[in-house]
Amino acid sequence: MKRWTTAMLAFVGLMAIWEWLVRAGVWSPVLVPSPADVGRYLVASIQDKTLLEASYVTLKRLMLGYAVGLGFGLPLGLLTARFKFFQNTLGLLALGFQTLPSVCWAPLALLWFGQTETAMFFIVIMGSIWSITLAADAGVRNVPPIYARAAQTMGSRGLHTWFKVILPASLPFIVSGMKQGWAFAWRSLMAAEIYITILTGFGLGHLLHYGRELHAMDTVIGIMIVIVIIGLLTDKILFSPFERFLHRRWGTGK
Amino acid sequence: MTLSDELRHEPPEKLLVECVSKTFQVRSGKLLALENISLNVREGEFVCLVGPSGCGKSTLLNIIAGLDSPDTGRVLADGEVVTRPGRERMVMFQEPSLFPWLDVFDNVMFGLKLNPRLSKEGRRKVALFFLKLVGLEKFIHANIHELSGGMKQRVALARALAPNPRVLLMDEPFGALDAMTREQLYGDIQEIWAKRRKTIMFVTHNVREAVCLGDRVMLFSPHPGRIQEQFEIKLPRPRDINSVELAKYSTEITRTLKRHLIPELAEVSE
Numbered sequence: 001m002k003r004w005t006t007a008m009l010a011f012v013g014l015m016a017i018w019e020w021l022v023r024a025g026v027w028s029p030v031l032v033p034s035p036a037d038v039g040r041y042l043v044a045s046i047q048d049k050t051l052l053e054a055s056y057v058t059l060k061r062l063m064l065g066y067a068v069g070l071g072f073g074l075p076l077g078l079l080t081a082r083f084k085f086f087q088n089t090l091g092l093l094a095l096g097f098q099t100l101p102s103v104c105w106a107p108l109a110l111l112w113f114g115q116t117e118t119a120m121f122f123i124v125i126m127g128s129i130w131s132i133t134l135a136a137d138a139g140v141r142n143v144p145p146i147y148a149r150a151a152q153t154m155g156s157r158g159l160h161t162w163f164k165v166i167l168p169a170s171l172p173f174i175v176s177g178m179k180q181g182w183a184f185a186w187r188s189l190m191a192a193e194i195y196i197t198i199l200t201g202f203g204l205g206h207l208l209h210y211g212r213e214l215h216a217m218d219t220v221i222g223i224m225i226v227i228v229i230i231g232l233l234t235d236k237i238l239f240s241p242f243e244r245f246l247h248r249r250w251g252t253g254k
Numbered sequence: 255m256t257l258s259d260e261l262r263h264e265p266p267e268k269l270l271v272e273c274v275s276k277t278f279q280v281r282s283g284k285l286l287a288l289e290n291i292s293l294n295v296r297e298g299e300f301v302c303l304v305g306p307s308g309c310g311k312s313t314l315l316n317i318i319a320g321l322d323s324p325d326t327g328r329v330l331a332d333g334e335v336v337t338r339p340g341r342e343r344m345v346m347f348q349e350p351s352l353f354p355w356l357d358v359f360d361n362v363m364f365g366l367k368l369n370p371r372l373s374k375e376g377r378r379k380v381a382l383f384f385l386k387l388v389g390l391e392k393f394i395h396a397n398i399h400e401l402s403g404g405m406k407q408r409v410a411l412a413r414a415l416a417p418n419p420r421v422l423l424m425d426e427p428f429g430a431l432d433a434m435t436r437e438q439l440y441g442d443i444q445e446i447w448a449k450r451r452k453t454i455m456f457v458t459h460n461v462r463e464a465v466c467l468g469d470r471v472m473l474f475s476p477h478p479g480r481i482q483e484q485f486e487i488k489l490p491r492p493r494d495i496n497s498v499e500l501a502k503y504s505t506e507i508t509r510t511l512k513r514h515l516i517p518e519l520a521e522v523s524e
């Protein structure tokens with residue numbers, strides 16, 4: 001509780017300084033709106049539902065794309081860790097693609113799929129899948145061989161060893177890879193939404209884009225704040241419980 | 255089969271190692287880790303293998319466990335050739351091998367869950383029984399990292415005993431522990447061995463430890479790994495590692511060992 005109070009107080013203080021600087025006329029009001037302006041925009045856009053709808057559209061794309069990225073990335077990582085052939089082919093490919101900024105997929109996605117939801121999914125998947133693959137691969141490779149040997153003496157074989165020993169043993173790596181994959185997915189989706197205009201749904205990226213076009217700085221900053229808050233919340237809701245569990249069990253972190 | 259054959263027919267040795275050799279490929283060429291090892295272990299016997307580090311004791315133990323395969327020769331357990339690991343021969347490893355993603359209880363349950371003959375309730379009872387046996391009933395839901403080194407090895411012992419193996423293979427299980435904890439565990443292991451009547455094969459580089467625990471002590475020498483001599487330890491149990499009789503035995507064995515390996519003597523502690 002104390003942490004929350006400290007954080008809240010710090011943010012309120014920050015906003016007060018911001019408001020004061022704007023009132024003192026340090027910056028042009030066209031470039032830096034006051035926190036009150038941003039607040040008014042956020043309230044208005046919540047009331048006319050544009051913000052909620054945009055958040056819903058964006059989060060739906062993100063969740064679905066990320067789920068597919070995870071669903072493919074994890075098994076691919078296990079494959080590259082288990083088979084030399086996949087390591088030398090797929091593993092190399094994953095490493096290469098992971099270094100490719102995912103917005104670079106946008107032109108290709110546009111030409112292949114047009115201005116559609118599919119193009120969006122494609123970019124999100126490409127953004128998240130490779131780092132998850134690489135993390136799963138690294139996780140499996142870092143499992144001390146003694147675990148599998150110990151399990152074998154207890155009668156564990158084949159798939160049982162994989163699911164009950166190798167996979168849980170590599171969880172710390174896999175969770176940090178999932179987190180990284182999530183961050184990449186989020187980034188690539190924002191880039192895609194700013195870059196690609198589609199008619200099937202306006203996401204947060206689109207609102208940001210139009211804010212710029214209309215030179216509505218309160219919109220731009222307001223949406224940025226929303227994006228940061230969503231990022232924070234997903235981290236706290238999706239990954240923190242996992243990480244807390246891992247820290248408790250492995251005795252790492254504090 | 256005639257009656258006299260039948261009467262002469264003795265039960266097979268618990269463990270029979272026949273002419274086992276093992277070579278490892280190392281950077282500088284080939285390393286003969288084990289050369290022509292033959293030994294036998296009777297039902298319920300406590301056998302200790304002693305030798306300096308790198309003499310192939312652990313390799314032999316892994317081969318008996320079925321984790322490694324020998325280049326030549328074979329291992330028979332109850333008259334059957336060992337081809338793969340199985341829960342009838344459980345191993346307690348030198349390195350920490352408890353699963354950090356499971357708590358103490360689930361670590362012990364791991365092997366039990368692989369036994370289809372037990373009911374869910376039966377498994378729980380067995381796990382609790384063995385955790386009580388090693389004195390950890392108060393820590394069943396502790397995480398592994400919260401335990402001391404000695405407690406970890408107790409959990410490992412409970413985990414190895416729980417699936418009711420006929421043979422327990424122990425690879426320097428107390429090597430990383432302090433002397434006080436070790437002495438306590440010597441007492442525990444003798445008590446458990448007496449209660450459960452397991453066949454135990456125990457690898458160590460500590461001669462005193464071997465004399466304290468074993469019915470029989472086998473001396474290993476390295477390069478290549480060979481069994482040099484065997485000693486029957488005829489001391490009453492439970493044995494105290496600090497007793498004078500035990501020290502006499504271990505002095506004698508250490509002397510013999512040093513004769514076999516002058517260059518390596520620095521690594522062997524009495």
